Amino acid sequence: MQPNASPTSRPDRHRPAAPPLRGMAGGYDISRWPITVSPLSDELPVSWLWRVANRYGMTSAATLAALGLPQVNASVPRLETYLRRHADALTAALGTQPYAADEALSRHEALEVELERYAVDYRIGRLPAATIRFCPQCLADSGGAWLRSWRRRTPASCPTHGVQLLVRCPECGAVPFSRSIWMTAATPAWICPQLAVQQPPSRRRRNRCGYDLRQAPTSPLGALEADTLDRLSTSAEAAAAHSLEPVDVAGFGVTARDRLDAIFELIDEDLDLTQVLAPDATGRDRLLSSARLAFEVLDQPTAHAAADIADRHGLLDPNCRHTPIVTDARARRRPHNPLLAAIRLRSLEDVLSPTAQLTFRLASSMPRYPEPIPRCRAEEIRSWPGQVPLEAIPQVLWPGTLTPWIEDNDIPARSAAAMLLAKIGSTRAWSLIALDLGLPAAFATTPSALVTRMRRDGTWRALLRALEDLATNLADSPPPIDYSARRWAAAPALIEKAVQSIKTDAAPRIMVDRDRLAGLLWQTYTGGDARYHPDYGTDAPLEAWNASRTHDAQVAELVERAGEELHRLAGHPDYGPLEWRPP
Structure with a gap:
């Protein structure tokens, strides 16, 4: 005898639909966690996650699992990106998220952002990762909140308590958040979660440090160090504002960003930014000492006075990569700070050769290096910036242009003057200039003869200024003729x-x-x-x-x-x- 089919498997029998969930009159959401832990001002997202987990008596990893988020075991920057990607889920479950709607840069964060930007613009290499430091008294006052302003590459101090921020745990010597082991700690955020120095023989169990970081000893920050850090932060804040208002430094008008980059360049030349930005006290002292030296150089009223201070301390070395005195293509391989270049070049204007005076545009109000090589294919570059394009220069300079120094009927001198004009702000070789202007190859020595004659007559400086003025006018009002074409x-x-x-x-x-x-x-x-x-x-x-x-x-x-x-x-x-x- 065949058994009866299950009532639910019969297709001819109607199955009633499941009743919908009924909302409660009070509007209570059963998916919302009952306790809301709001992030504090300037708090790190990982610190907020740790405090949420500790409030519920769980680890940070278990909290993410309970929220339905895939388990993640990554560094602090990657974890913060992960939390930002799931910000909506965190808000729905916890009533808040660790990120504010508008996160304005503080003056301390501006220094870090500008330092990263400088490393990219000046191609000095990859900087070490930022270290999360801490102030024991702030940890005690805030209930274990770790602040964003504590994540620094440069030395830092607590503006509230006036002490140096600590880098390592006094007990185990570990850097906070340097390893993801803190995500498996069910302790308050002020307890060091790192592994203890002494471990049991068995590998089944590992002892944690457990040191109360609120009790870590601190030392006050000296007045000289505090002033240096404040000036660094102020300079970075002005640079981050992207203001084009000129700032007077050593007799030159530059932007706040160029001034900050000059400080970084001097520190990099004195030490090595990629090596000195270490989280230990020795690196901090060396960095602040070098920063004070940079401020001493840039606080001088004139370029010659600033160069004297730099020479006294071995900075702005003409054989170094920061302010080299070379007139070939090597001058274009690395970006150079315009302020430091002007200081170095102005201090050497009386000893540089005529070719260098043309290349570095010493007759202008602010001498400068040729522009660096742009990161594109050579065939995409029509003319280098900062120099007179060859298509704007005739083979024989226009009559009447340099009449006080060169007569109109002196055709070889006018052709040599055209080559001098093409050399302004350029690393082109004389032979290439002669070739492009359609002059004979033997004509490459004629400009040197013209310069020698005028230096003997004492008219070279006046001619150099006239050529600089002509180059400036051609840049502002290019000729409607493409002479090269x-x-x-x-x-x-x-x-x-x-x-x-x-x-x-x-x-x-x-x-x-x-x-x-x-x-x-x-x-x-x-x-x-x-x-x-x-x-x-x-x-x-x-x-x-x-x-x-x-x-x-x-x-x-x-x-x-x-x-x-x-x-x-x-x-x-x-x-x-x-x-x-x-x-």
Whole structure:
């Protein structure tokens, strides 16, 4: 006999739906934990988690498991990221979360943030992780709350009690929160959860330290150390505000961020930031001593006085990587602080070579290094910042630009001046400058001869300032002509086609030699001189131009018409006029 089927398995029998949960009149949520532990001001999220677990008599790991969150055993930064990701679940279960809506940076956190930013910008390497320090009296007053301002790389003090923040447990010597073993401790947050120094022979059981950190001995912070820490924090707070208001330091106007970076650079040169930011007392004393030295250098009224203090203590070494005196591509490999560069360069302006004076722009109000190499492919870089682009410089400098020092009829001197202009703020070699300007390779020695002559005459300083002013004006108002593109585009075959295409019947009284007209077109179109072109080079004056001074306007009209045709044939390398001169 077949047994009867189960009533619940019969498809023809209707199953009543389960009754919905009924909400209580008082609005009581049975999924909410009954005790709310609110985070204190400036408290670390891991500290709040520890206090919540201790209030319920559990470990931090067991608390996360009871909340339905997957168990995590990670470092403090990763655990804080984990808690932030589950902030909604924590709020629903505990009535609060360890993160405020707007977490403004305190002056102590600003120093840490700016220090990390400096390490990235100046490529000094990875800094050691921040250490969570503590003040025993604050632990006692707050019921075991660990503050965010205690997580520091730099030395710190308690602003409430005026004592040095401790780094290690006096009993076991361990750094708090350095290991995740604290998550398995069911003790108050002021009890050291680390393993004791002496352990039993058996591996089944491990003794914890259990030291009451509220009873740890402290020492007051000296007035000199307190002043140094306060100045560091104040400088970092000003830098974090991103203010562009200039700050006067050693006679130069710089931003607050450049001033803070100069402090870090001096500390890094004196010690080594990647090595000295250790959580022991020796590193703290060395760091504060180096910081006081940095403030002493930057507190001087002039660059020469600041350089004297730096030289006395072995800082701003010209052979060091922070302020090197090199004029080749090595100057671009690492970013350099503009304030320290100006101090070092200004103090050496009387002994540097003319090439260095051009490269470091010593005629400007603030000398500087060439800009560092950007992190991109070389083919994506059209011109280096901080220097005059080669496309803005003609082969022969415009007439009248440097008339007090160079005559307009001195074509070699004007070409050498164009090379000097291209050298301002640049690490280009003289041979490369001559090559790009279309000058002969042997012309690379001409600028040195010009500088030697002017140094002998005592006019080099004036010419250097004039070149600096010209470079500044060209940066503010670039010429509408791309001279570099025109030099490449003005091939002799295209120039010949352009000259052959125009009709000279409009000027019957002028005997025009088309070969000479081609040379005149080339030097007008490119801003050069025909004597430096292998096809048009001659020592004699151009006949087409000097045939009759009364017909200059008619010759110019022919060149203008040929230039329009050359524009079309060359594919329009630029849309500027045929000729241009600086205003």
